[in-house]
Amino acid sequence: MRIGIVCYPTYGGSGVLATELGLGLAKRGHQVHFITYRRPARLTHFHENVFYHEVSGEDYPLFEYPPYDTALASKLVDVVKFEKLELLHVHYAIPHATVAYLAKKILLQHGQYLPVVTTLHGTDITLVGSNSTFSPVVEFSINKSDGVTAVSESLKKQTTDIFNIENEIKVIYNFIDFERFRKIDKDHFKKAIAPNGERILAHVSNFRKVKRVEDVIQIFKKVYEKTPSKLLLIGDGPERHNLEELCRKIGLCHEVRFLGKQDAVEELLAVSDLFIMPSASESFGLAALEAMACEVPVISSNAGGLPEVNIHGKTGFMSDVGNVEEMAHFANEIIANEDTLRAFRKNALEHAKTFDISYILPQYEAYYEEILETAVY
Secondary structure (H helix, E strand, O other): OOOEEOOOOOOOHHHHHHHHHHHHHHHHOOOEEEOOOOOOOOOOOOOEEEEEEOOOOOOOOOOOOOHHHHHHHHHHHHHHHHHOOEEEEEEEHHHHHHHHHHHHHHHHHHOOOOOOEEEEEEEHHHOOOOOOOOOOHHHHHHHHOOOEEOOOOHHHHHHHOOOOOOOEEEEEEOOOOOOOOOOOOOOOHHHOOOOOOOOEEEEEEEHHHHHHHHHHHHHHHHHHHHOEEEEEEOOOOOOOHHHHHHHHHHHOOOEEEEEEEOHHHHHHHHHOOOEOOOOOOOOOOOOHHHHHOOOOOEEEEEEOOHHHHHOEEOEEEEEOOHHHHHHHHHHHHHHHOOHHHHHHHHHHHHHHHHEEEHHHHHHHHHHHHHHHHOOOO
């Protein structure tokens, strides 16, 4: 198949999934074209069957902001026509599904029909879509897509609860590529971070308020009081300054490392003992799954799709959002004893294997084939 993929080219879950999906499809012989305003964060090397088309947004005196939606629609029409794409897979309803609908209508004027699959990732529904300013457009775009997928049962339910959805939404979970995310020997690296054998706790996110990274630090403070530990904060975002101030306030700067955005996050997970994800909202929890693939148990909230990823009492523990005290208690319960930690590591890996990319990719391929066969021209 010749497939176009439209996504946000960032470190967020939607961009990561879209990129890894495209790379996986390319390995299976499909021709994949990424169409976005910047090269996706995980599209760092040359890959066979993978092509990148940059959308340029020019400034015009009439517009306060560059008209990206219009530029993207024009680029989609151009790439579809000249690369002979058979299907377009857009990630995020706003603006990508909306723009795809416009491009589809333009292509019809040229006698070409392009089926569009939209994947919902979470904040396009729970934050953007639920805003009355955008909700009519989100609902329209979902219903005008030829196929719709969601990354968890929880997100599917939220979508149907918020909007009047006419399309069937198919749940296809996020996935893990075990060629990349696996526990590898990085003992020398671990000793550099924790020279005295301290436990290493980790958190990965875009440091937005919804991720509740302040809770991560408060959980770590309570863990540190009982167990010698280090905390790795991986990522960056609007809350970073406040988080640095919090660390200074509680006197833990020497035990907390702000590592910024990392391309090789799997190397940091490989030396971690526990992953903390106390988010107020998660459509799936891809960062937690990546940790589990590296044999790292998870302490998380029970928000959104996290219960579909982190199995309470087996791969880690879950608590209500904001229950820092209980999360810290569970964290200490796992890392205080080496045998307990080993058991949770084993369980985390076994559950993560059920999300192996080799199981999930065929589901997307089958869904594409179904859409190509049943799309209404």
